[in-house]
Amino acid sequence: xxxxxxxxxxxxxxxxxxxxxxxxxxxxxxxxxxxxxxxxxxxxxxxxxxxxxxxxxxxxxxxxxxxxxxxxxxxxxxxxxxxxxxxxxxxxxxxxxxxxxxxxxxxxxxxxxxxxxxxxxxxxxxxxxxxxxxxxxxxxxxxxxxxxxxxxxxxxxxxxxxxxxxxxxxxxxxxxxxxxxxxxxxxxxxxxxxxxxxxxxxxxxxxxxxxxxxxxxxxxxxxxxxxxxxxxxxxxxxxxxxxxxxxxxxxxxxxxxxxxxxxxxxxxxxxxxxxxxxxxxxxxxxxxxxxxxxxxxxxxxxxxxxxxxxxxxxxxxxxxxxxxxxxxxxxxxxxxxxxx
Amino acid sequence: xxxxxxxxxxxxxxxxxxxxxxxxxxxxxxxxxxxxxxxxxxxxxxxxxxxxxxxxxxxxxxxxxxxxxxxxxxxxxxxxxxxxxxxxxxxxxxxxxxxxxxxxxxxxxxxxxxxxxxxxxxx
Numbered sequence: 001x002x003x004x005x006x007x008x009x010x011x012x013x014x015x016x017x018x019x020x021x022x023x024x025x026x027x028x029x030x031x032x033x034x035x036x037x038x039x040x041x042x043x044x045x046x047x048x049x050x051x052x053x054x055x056x057x058x059x060x061x062x063x064x065x066x067x068x069x070x071x072x073x074x075x076x077x078x079x080x081x082x083x084x085x086x087x088x089x090x091x092x093x094x095x096x097x098x099x100x101x102x103x104x105x106x107x108x109x110x111x112x113x114x115x116x117x118x119x120x121x122x123x124x125x126x127x128x129x130x131x132x133x134x135x136x137x138x139x140x141x142x143x144x145x146x147x148x149x150x151x152x153x154x155x156x157x158x159x160x161x162x163x164x165x166x167x168x169x170x171x172x173x174x175x176x177x178x179x180x181x182x183x184x185x186x187x188x189x190x191x192x193x194x195x196x197x198x199x200x201x202x203x204x205x206x207x208x209x210x211x212x213x214x215x216x217x218x219x220x221x222x223x224x225x226x227x228x229x230x231x232x233x234x235x236x237x238x239x240x241x242x243x244x245x246x247x248x249x250x251x252x253x254x255x256x257x258x259x260x261x262x263x264x265x266x267x268x269x270x271x272x273x274x275x276x277x278x279x280x281x282x283x284x285x286x287x288x289x290x291x292x293x294x295x296x297x298x299x300x301x302x303x304x305x306x307x308x309x310x311x312x313x314x315x316x317x318x319x320x321x322x323x324x325x326x327x328x329x330x331x332x333x334x335x336x337x338x339x340x
Numbered sequence: 341x342x343x344x345x346x347x348x349x350x351x352x353x354x355x356x357x358x359x360x361x362x363x364x365x366x367x368x369x370x371x372x373x374x375x376x377x378x379x380x381x382x383x384x385x386x387x388x389x390x391x392x393x394x395x396x397x398x399x400x401x402x403x404x405x406x407x408x409x410x411x412x413x414x415x416x417x418x419x420x421x422x423x424x425x426x427x428x429x430x431x432x433x434x435x436x437x438x439x440x441x442x443x444x445x446x447x448x449x450x451x452x453x454x455x456x457x458x459x460x461x462x463x
Contacts, residue, residue: 045354052447053358076351083446085355 033065040069048077051092052085058092071098075123090124099124103132106148111141118147125154130161137164142172146179153186153194162187162194169198173206181210188214192222199226201233209240216244224250231256231274235267242270246277254283262289272303279307284314291318294330301330305337341458342366344385346376346402347420348394352443356389356420359447360454373397377405380412387458389450390437392421392428403435416457420445 047059061067105117136148198211230241261274293304308315322334370376392399406412422443
C-alpha cells in the first residue's frame, strides 16, 4: 500500500514538473514572439506606409520572424484598405513571395499551417492561386476547404472549379455553416448564375435557405423563377423565397404570394413574409386580401398594416376603414400607421 | 498645413500619415482620444482626422470637446471609421464633422477629402 502511495506521489510530482516546464516554455515562446514583434513592427509599418504613399523603396524583411511580422502588418493594412492602394499592397505581398509560400502551405502536413495558408490566400485573393485553391477543395479539414472555396469564388475560375465550390458548400453546411454562408455570398456576388444549383431542391435545406437569402439580398432577378417555385415548398423555404421575391420586386410572383399569404394551412412566418413581399412589390391587387388579414393573428396583421402603408391610395383607404372599424387591435394599429 | 491623425491602429495611422506627408502636409499623430484632444488643443492643427472608436476617449467625445472650445470650434474634422451605421453617420454630422469616411478606405480618396475640407475653411 505504501509503495503504491509513493509511486502515485512520484508520478504526480513528475506530472507537475512536466506541466510547469510546458508552461515556462510557452511563456518564453510568447515573450520571444512579443519581443520580436516589438522590434520589427515599427519598421514594417513604416515600410508599408511609405511604399503605399508612392515611395520607390520596397519594404524588405530578412529573417523568418521579420518576414512574419511584415506579413502580419501587410494583412492588417489590407483589411482596412480599398482601391488602388489595396491592389498595390496585394501585388507587394505576392512579389515578396508570401502567396507562393501560402500556396505551398496548403499542401503542408500540419492542419494549422494549411489553415493559416488558406487565410492568407483568402485575404490577398491572388488569381495565380487558382490551381492550388482548387486542389485544396479536397482537403480533409472543412475550414481549409471552405476558406479556399470562398477565395476561389471571389477570384473566379473554370466551370469545373465552380462545380467543386458548390460541392464544398453542400458537403460542409452542417460542419461550418458560417463559412459556407460566406462561400455562397461570394458566389452570389462574383458568379450569380452559379447560385441556381444551391437554390434547387437537390441541395440541403440549410444551404438552400442561405442561397435564397443571398439571391434576394443581392436582388438577383435571374433567380426569381426558382424562388417562385420555392413558394410551394415547406414553410421555412417558402418564407425565405417570399422575402427574396419582395426584395427583388418580382411582379410576376404576386399571384403566388397572394396564395401563400391567404393560405391558413401555412405557418404564420411564411404568410407574413408573403404579405411583406406584396407590400415591397407594390401589389395593389393584394389590397382586399391584406384588408381581410387585419382581423388575423397579430404577426400577420402587423405585416398587413405595414404592407398597406406601401400601397399608395388604395392601401391608405383600407387603413382608414380599419381605423374606423370596431375591431380594436386592427383599429389601433391602423391609426398608428396613419399618423404622419 | 498641419494635420493631426488620431487613430489607434498604428498601421492605419502610418499609412495615412505617409500619404499626407507625400501630399506635402506636416503630420502629427495620436494613438488615443485623450492624446488627440490634448494635441488638437495644444498644436492647433488645420485639420483633424479622427477614428470613431478609440481607447480612453471616444471619437464623438473628442469632437464634442473640440466644438465646445472656442480655440478649436472651427477645426475641420474628417471621421475615418468602420462604424457606418445610420446613427453613427448622423451623430457625427450633427456634431459638426465635415466628412465621414468608411473603412475599408482608399488613402487617395481620403487625401481628396482632406483637400476639400481644407478648401472649405480656407478659400
